[in-house]
Amino acid sequence: MEKKLFVFDLDGTLLTSNNQILPSTIVALDYLKRDHTIMLATGRSRFLIQDYLDQLSIKDYIVCNGSAAFLNDQQVYKNTLDKDKLASLLEYFHDQKIDIALTGLDNFCRISSFRVEKMEQAMRSIGGLIPEYQPQFYQENDIYQGLAFYDATNDQLFEKEYPEFRFVRWHQLFVDIVPNQGSKAVTLHEVAAELGISKKNIIAFGDENNDIEMLQEAGIGIAMGNANNSVKAVADFITRTNDDDGIVYAMEKLNLLQQKN
Incomplete structure (x- = not known):
């Protein structure tokens, strides 16, 4: 074999x-x-x-x-995610009051706190805790992935505006953001x-x-x-x-x- x-x-x-x-x-x-x-x-x-x-x-x-x-x-x-393009996406999410967390290999921080209870609910569902609030995290670390907390009603709203990224849903409460390729x-x-x-x-x-x-x-x-x-x-x-x-x-x-x- x-x-x-x-x-x-x-x-x-x-x-x-x-x-x-x-x-x-x-x-x-x-x-x-x-x-x-x-x-x-x-x-x-x-x-x-x-x-x-x-x-x-x-x-x-x-x-x-x-x-x-x-x-x-x-x-x-x-x-990793391009930091200049990521900065533009983060500004857009902030204007839309969409919470997002960012992931390094061994650390994970949120950069907003619009709906803390929804983030807590989402993280509990996968056995995790809400990440620490650290708004400058992306400027100081390599970012491998974003985690945006919104449900399927907002799916496909960002792809045309930000073609550099893929928005991949594997959970009803959030999507992963990864490089487009x-x-x-x-x-x-x-x-x-x-x-x-x-x-x-x-x-x-x-x-x-x-x-x-x-x-x-x-x-x-x-x-x-x-x-x-x-x-x-x-x-x-x-x-x-x-x-x-x-x-x-x-x-x-x-x-x-x-x-x-």
Whole structure:
């Protein structure tokens, strides 16, 4: 059996609705690590996934929706937001009273406080806390990603005005802001080339819009049962939900839990 690259989104995929990893999933990943590479690919930044990396003993990961990648805990890819263009976007959001937080690799600060309770609600839903208020954060740090707190009624209002960025929704309460040419899929392609693994040997799992291109880039793209319809439409296989052993179910049905001869 050829070496494969298994790539897992985190929220809604590897994690249950309670932000836990099922014991059966942990066993399956430990089994696969004997012969294959296991990688996380998430919209979260590194510091927001460190506990899960430690729990799974994983050292390969893509964070910030593809803006950074690490192999054996060493950064191999970087794609940060342009600060001049970001400054213009931040001014626009301020005028619209839209809250935004900005992400470095290991820090995360908000630069506004229009609707603190909504930011708190959004962060609690992914097991996090509202970030510290630091309005000059973007001027002093490399920014890998923005996090804008608005619901789907405002989707697609900013793309024409700010074509330098992509506004990627994976949560009902906020969107991620990444470079226009950035995505999990772009970074996955770079990482797979670095590892010498061909597209046919990439197996990717996801559930939200920021996973669509990643599933298309994979040899086998697997949508969780709880995935939205856009993700299911591009998947090669639709498994059970993240709360119902969806990862292990897909691996068993696709005969992916096999060792090399």
